[in-house]
Amino acid sequence: MATRIEREGDELVITGREWWTSGAMDPRCAFFILMAESDPTASPHRQQTMVLVPRDTPGVEVVRHYPVMGHHDQHGHAVVRFDGVRVPVTNVIGEEGGGFAGAQARLGPGRIHHCMRALGAAERALALALRARERVAFGGPLAAQAVVQQQIAESRLEIEQARLVCHHACHVIDTQGDEAARDLVAMAEVSVPRAATRVIDRAIQLHGAGVTDVTPLAGTYAWHRAMRLFDGPDEVHLRSIAKGELGRRPLLPPG
Structure with missing residues (x-):
């Protein structure tokens, strides 16, 4: 700074x-x-x-x-x-010297809102990927190909897993406050954009032309890849998660 x-x-x-x-x-x-x-x-x-x-x-x-x-x-x-x-x-917003506290007060809720929107973007990308039912390749619907079905299933799995992390973090914020949810928010901030970019990437692959601006997929991918930086790099969140885990787990006796 x-x-x-x-x-x-x-x-x-x-x-x-x-x-x-x-x-x-x-x-x-x-x-x-x-x-x-x-x-x-x-x-x-x-x-x-x-x-x-x-x-x-x-x-x-x-x-x-x-x-x-x-x-x-x-x-x-x-x-x-x-x-x-x-x-x-x-x-001055608040008080002189209170900038860090002010930023932290909004960062947790702000980050979880970004994750909520990322889940919506992933859902939209999967909905667009389902156009594979209409596309024809190798003499039949693209959706009949086993590899395409696997990609669709993987996308649904990752969306639901990411949603659960996000919901859990929101529940703890609502019931115990921002500080109690700090590590969960960090987990959501890492896992949700990762999942969203993988889902969007598969949708781009299934479209073929998904790298153009004919669909929203290219711009959506760019935004959610950048999301792994603008709310704090993944590496910072991972360090925070690890420090929390190391601090609350007692050492097990050898053997």
């Missing part, structure tokens, strides 16, 4: 560059929610602050737009430069 916030009286001065600002290219975007380092001497979880920055503030520059694996998201992701940007202290 390299962008800096320095307090000068009743103002905050922001300097830095944000490399992945989701929604910045949407013409309706009037302000940014910026999280940056405000006190490098504080404890690790109190170094960051969240602040509202109006888009038209002097010193704010939207530099460029990023596509996602070749596809342009409707709201856009951009590089945004902050060059001595000044906003009032009243623009």
